Structure formats: C-alpha cells, structure tokens
Amino acid sequence: MAVGKEILTKIRSVQNTQKITKAMQMVSTSKMRKTQDRMRLARPYADQVRLVMNRLAQTNADHGIKLLEEHQAKERVGFILITSDKGLCGGLNANVLKKFFAQVQEYQNQGIGVEVVCLGSKGLLACQRVGLNVIASVTNLGDTPKMETMLGALTEIFQRYEKHELDVIHLVSSQFVNTMKQESRSEILLPIGKEILNENNGGQYNWDYKYEPSPIVVLEYLVRRYLESVVYEALCENMAAEQAARMVAMKAATDNAGNAIKELRLVYNKSRQAAITTELSEIVAGAAAV
Numbered sequence: 001m002a003v004g005k006e007i008l009t010k011i012r013s014v015q016n017t018q019k020i021t022k023a024m025q026m027v028s029t030s031k032m033r034k035t036q037d038r039m040r041l042a043r044p045y046a047d048q049v050r051l052v053m054n055r056l057a058q059t060n061a062d063h064g065i066k067l068l069e070e071h072q073a074k075e076r077v078g079f080i081l082i083t084s085d086k087g088l089c090g091g092l093n094a095n096v097l098k099k100f101f102a103q104v105q106e107y108q109n110q111g112i113g114v115e116v117v118c119l120g121s122k123g124l125l126a127c128q129r130v131g132l133n134v135i136a137s138v139t140n141l142g143d144t145p146k147m148e149t150m151l152g153a154l155t156e157i158f159q160r161y162e163k164h165e166l167d168v169i170h171l172v173s174s175q176f177v178n179t180m181k182q183e184s185r186s187e188i189l190l191p192i193g194k195e196i197l198n199e200n201n202g203g204q205y206n207w208d209y210k211y212e213p214s215p216i217v218v219l220e221y222l223v224r225r226y227l228e229s230v231v232y233e234a235l236c237e238n239m240a241a242e243q244a245a246r247m248v249a250m251k252a253a254t255d256n257a258g259n260a261i262k263e264l265r266l267v268y269n270k271s272r273q274a275a276i277t278t279e280l281s282e283i284v285a286g287a288a289a290v
Contacts, residue, residue, distance in 0.1 A: 004275070007268040011261055018257035022089070023039055025250035031143060032179070032243035038144070038274070039176065039236040046229040053226055056211070056219040065216070066162040068221045076113040078135075078157050078166040079104070080189065080231060082173035082238045083123035089246040092182055093122045093172055099184040100172045104132065115166065117157045119150065119235060147228065147234050154228055161190050163214040172240040173234040180248060182241035185234075189227060 081100055083093050100123070104114050118124040118137040127134050136153035160166045169190040175183045211218045 004060070004268055004271050007264055007271065011264045013048070013262065014257050014260050018254055018261070021250045021257060025247055025254060026249035027214070028243045028250060029121040030235075032240065032247055034143070035236065035240040035243050036176070039233070039240045042229070042233040044237050046226065046233050049222055049226045049229055053219065053222040056215055056222065065220050065223060065243065067190065067220075067227070068192060069156065071164060071167040074112060074167045076166050077107050078117065078160065079116045080115065080154075080157065080169065080171045081116055081118050081123040081127070081281060082231075082235055083120035083126075084238070084242045085121045085141060086242075087122070088249060089242050091247040092242055095182075095184040096174050096201040097123065097126050099186055101126075101130070103170065103172070103186060106170075115157070115160070117153050118229075120238075132286040141235070141239075143237065143239070145232070147232055150231065150235075154231060158190075158224070158227065166190075171231065171234055173238045176237045176241040176244065179244050182245055189230060192223075192226075193212070 079100065081096075083096055087093070088109075107114055111132075115133045116127050116133050118127055118134055118139075120141065121139040124134065124137045124139060135158045138150050138153050141149065157166065157169060163167055168188060170186055171189040172184070172186045175185040177183055
C-alpha cells in the first residue's frame with residue numbers, strides 16, 4: 001500500500017491546488033465586473049475633453065502649444081508600457097511584451113534611442129532585464145487606479161516631448177475585446193493625430209464660446225487632460241483584460257486539476273484492486289496448502 005499512500009498524497013495536493021484556483025477564479029470574476037464598469041465610465045470623460053479640445057484647436061490654429069507640435073526628425077522615441085502587477089493571467093503580459101519589444105527592436109535597428117515609462121511591475125522587470133532606459137515607473141497600482149499616482153511619470157515623459165528630447169510617444173497596453181478575448185495594442189499618443197484634431201463631431205455645434213483666462217490657456221490645459229485621460233482609460237481597460245484573462249486561466253487550471261484527480265483516483269483504485277487480488281491469491285494458496 002506504499003504506492004497507494006503516495007497516490008492519496010498526490011490527490012490531496014491537487015485538491016488543495018484546485019481549491020486555490022477555484023477561489024482565484026471567483027475573485028477574478030467579481031473584480032472583472034468592477035473593472036469593466038470603471039472602463040466604461042472613463043470613456044465619456046475622454047470623449048468630452050476631446051470634443052472641447054477639437055473646437056479650440058480648429059478656432060485657434062496658431063496656438064503654439066508644444067504638445068500639439070509634430071516633430072519632423074525622429075531621433076528618440078518614448079513608450080508608455082502598461083502591464084499588470086501580478087501574474088497568473090495567461091499570456092496577457094507575454095503578448096504585450098512581445099509587441100513592445102518588437103517595436104523597440106525595430107527602432108533600435110534604425111539607430112533611434114528608446115525611453116520607457118512603465119505602469120505595472122511586470123513590464124518594469126522585463127525592461128530592466130534587457131537594460132532599457134526606464135525614465136519613470138509606477139507599480140502596485142491596486143485594483144482601483146488613481147490618476148494622482150501616475151501624474152509624476154506622465155509629466156516626466158510629456159515634458160521630454162515638449163523639450164524635443166522625444167519625438168514620438170507610443171502607448172502599449174492590452175485591449176479588452178470580450179471576456180474570452182484580449183488583444184495587445186500599440187497606438188501613437190504623441191503627436192496627436194490630425195484625424196482627432198480635425199474631428200468635427202458631425203458639425204452639430206458651430207457656436208463661438210468665450211474662454212477664461214484665454215482660449216490658448218484652456219486648450220493647453222485640455223491637451224494635458226486629454227492625454228492623461230487616454231492613458232487612464234488604457235490602464236482601466238488593461239485591468240479589465242487582466243481580470244478576464246486570470247478568470248479564464250484559473251478556470252482552465254481548475255478543470256485540469258479535476259481531470260488530474262480523476263486520473264489519480266483511477267490509478268489508486270487499480271493499485272488497490274491489485275493489492276486486494278494479491279492478498280486473496282495468497283489466502284487461497286495458503287488454504288490449499290493446508
């Protein structure tokens with residue numbers, strides 16, 4: 001029965017693991033609903049900021065705002081990399097890092113320098129392993145991200161763009177498609193695309209507004225708020241994708257643990273039956289000898 005005891009120990013071990021993965025699946029399911037609600041609530045604010053910014057940019061062509069300037073040369077590139085702080089979420093972080101490093105390699109092959117701002121510990125550790133220049137980072141964002149925790153890192157990279165120390169800024173994160181599907185996404189955050197600045201929103205508003213202290217000051221403020229809202233929305237979407245990926249991964253782990261338990265029980269029953277058959281054979285042989 002030594003083999004039987006070993007199998008029972010393995011079964012108990014797998015059962016304990018199954019309890020943990022089942023609990024993590026339930027927690028991720030609960031958190032996923034909250035992160036999805038937060039993701040949806042972040043969109044209307046960004047849309048309204050973009051709406052007012054569009055009107056101001058179209059009526060003030062000579063604004064002179066450095067964040068709205070498009071640099072002709074491309075000598076240094078910045079990245080805002082959004083990953084999770086925790087693992088056990090399938091291939092979510094691996095897919096984002098794969099897309100990120102592919103772009104970094106493409107720029108480095110052209111002799112263009114790269115600087116990175118990392119939001120999330122997984123991306124920070126990956127960048128440190130390969131020796132990339134990380135100019136700012138924010139980790140331990142928690143389940144409810146707050147804008148004030150990211151302002152320092154975002155201000156650092158935006159100021160570098162204003163000083164022409166960076167010519168392009170990319171935003172790399174995970175996009176929440178649905179519960180079963182998450183995709184890695186890379187978009188150009190700066191310079192702001194002309195399709196965004198020239199968007200007329202259907203031409204339904206043609207009135208002239210009075211802004212205080214001046215339209216240029218308001219526009220400069222709105223550009224910063226718009227960029228911050230885009231990053232915050234991407235972070236909320238990344239968290240929703242993380243919880244969905246973790247829920248799916250933990251469900252798969254729970255199902256695999258159940259299958260492993262069934263196979264181990266089958267092996268245990270076979271070994272137990274073999275032991276019983278051996279004992280019966282010995283008893284019958286002894287009785288026949290007597």
